[in-house]
Amino acid sequence: MTAPIEPSNRRTERGATFLVLALAFVAAVYSNAPLGDFVWDDTSLVLDQSIVRELRPIGNYFDQMFFGGPEGAPTRAFYRPLVILSFALDWRVWGGSPLGFHLTNVALHLLACGLVYLLARREGASAAASAFVTAAFGAFPRSTEAVAWISGRTDLLATVFVLAALLVHERAAGRRCLGACLLFLGLLSKEVAFAGAAAIAVREFVWWRRSGGGLRSIASAALPLVACASIYLAIRMAVQQAYQVKTPGAPLGLRLLTALEAVGSYFWMVLDPLRPRTQIGAMGEPRPVWIALGAVVLLVAVLGAVRWWRSERNVSPQAIALVVLAVVPILLVLHLVPLPMNFVAADRFLYLPSAAAAVGIAAWSRGWRHARAARIAACVVIAAFGAAAHARVDDWRSETALWSEAIQHRPRGNAYPLVRYAEALIREDRPEEALPLLLEAREIERELWARTHLGDAYGSEGSLGLAYAAMGRYAEAGQVFQALVDARPRDPSNAYNLAVVRALDLDFDSASRGLREILSRYPAHEGAAQELRVVADAKLRWEALGPEFPGERADVRLERAKVYASLGRRRDACRLAGELRGSEASDERVRVDARRLAELNRCR
Secondary structure, three states: OOOOOOHHHHHHHHHHHHHHHHHHHHHHHOOOHHHOOOOOOHHHHHHOOHHHHOOOOHHHHHOOOOOOOOOOOEEEOOOOHHHHHHHHHHHHHHOOOHHHHHHHHHHHHHHHHHHHHHHHHHOOOOHHHHHHHHHHHHHOHHHHHHHHOHHHHHHHHHHHHHHHHHHHOOOOHHHHHHHHHHHHHHHOOOHHHHHHHHHHHHHHHHHHHHHOOOHHHHHHHHHHHHHHHHHHHHHHHHHHOOOEEEOOOOOHHHHHHHHHHHHHHHHHHHHOOOOOOOOEOOOOOOOHHHHHHHHHHHHHHHHHHHHHHHOHHHOOHHHHHHHHHHHHHHHOOOOOOOOOOOOOEOHHHHHHHHHHHHHHHHHHHHHOOOHHHHHHHHHHHHHHHHHHHHHHHHHOOOHHHHHHHHHHOOOOOOOHHHHHHHHHHHHOOOHHHHHHHHHHHHHHHHHHHHHHOOOOOOOOHHHHHHHHHHOOOHHHHHHHHHHHHHHOOOOHHHHHHHHHHHHHOOOHHHHHHHHHHHHHHOOOOHHHHHHHHHHHHHHHHHHHHOOOOOOOOHHHHHHHHHHHHHHOOHHHHHHHHHHHHOOOOOOHHHHHHHHHHHHHOOOO
16 A cells, blocks of 8 residues: 655645746747847857857966957956856857757756745745746746847856855855855856845844854854955956956946936836836936936835834845845946946846845745735736747847847937947848948937047947948948047957958958057957968969959859958859859859859858
């Protein structure tokens, strides 16, 4: 006779079933995410970084800034080595297919959902309530930017490590050290992990204050956190010294107004979760309504904090930690400290706060009296979240889909969506469509710069030069990049683009001089070194062919097409390959090679 199942086993099995159902729902919501391509910063962070394409010794991933580039060159003030390492591992496993990168993001999101469930259970929530909040967090439409965008992995990794640290952290010394180690890994993923350190620090302080311990006890409790933050900052500063970190310089008064606008924006984004957006607001274009809303929200928050302080002994340390975990990530992106962002708010910055809110709601649900009504309401909310998130993921499947949608909701004064959509059109060999968008973006940027000295007066110029080059207007492209070189002589990217344009214009000597000059200043510039080899080879082959003339032999024209292709003159290569494929004067070998060349260059 089979022994009866113990109640505790039944509860465990029931909890596991609820968790599996919640994770299955989230996986279904993001079932279309793996179909996406590389978009937005994925190009610079994944496709353009040799350290991603070629797996190197692990130490190499900890001595460069997030956006890479040669030492001494300007870059953004981000240090996230674990994310770059994870990209390199994905590349090694999947061979550069975006499918694998997206699958990793979805897996990390499911792991974060599992940690939310475990934290909710630890806070005393029922298995059903924990599953409901897990599904709601997993399908929260504002989180699609972090999950469906490969570069959004920064928030995923940081959140996973922060939630894991909160789960393992206890008052025992070993658990405190393990929690600090997890927070250290979170900081190596994204700076938002400081919110986890703040939450644990506040919880330690409340424990110490209520236990009446001495200074020695609080010092020993704080030591792992202090060591974690100190080691991270020391490594970051050592690496950062090798680069020119670009820091925007908006006036303090404008940053304060932007901070209030951001508070109002994030508050409204939580109230309106079903309409996620790519970029929200624009620096230098204050919106009075959102500033006023932010001021009201801030006043209510301060009054609530004062009230809490007076009744602090009635609030659990865990609840206080969750509030800190929800608030600090937003405080970090309010522009109080200058940030390299042209927008006011972003959906991905709500990822960690929404996880904290989900755990808090689960804990709060223990006091609900109308459980049936709450479950019905939760089902409705989760279904709406899932439908909105699934639809939003489709916007992240391609550059054109993402930025065409963003343009429809582009805030006044923010030319960035126009530039990114134009760049996507250039990559699709549609530069004629991109050109008017870039000219419009340039006017917006110049007007904003003249009026406020904010943003970037040259933000769209590089893309404008690429559009001219793609259209074969090399003289105009050269003028654009020469102006950029004169305006920003320390940025090697503009000098590199100028050299490439000169090579496209078959001015091999000038291109070689420019590339050698870049390498003399930045010996580790891999792009310049590679382009120099391409230019040298193309020069020899082109000079051997002689000037182009009508009626030249088919094999000569094929070789000329190959030189065009190696330089990046895709249209000319496709033109010649198309002529050779259909020419009766070409022998079979030439036609086969021309067909292969056309396929490699994706000629229409």
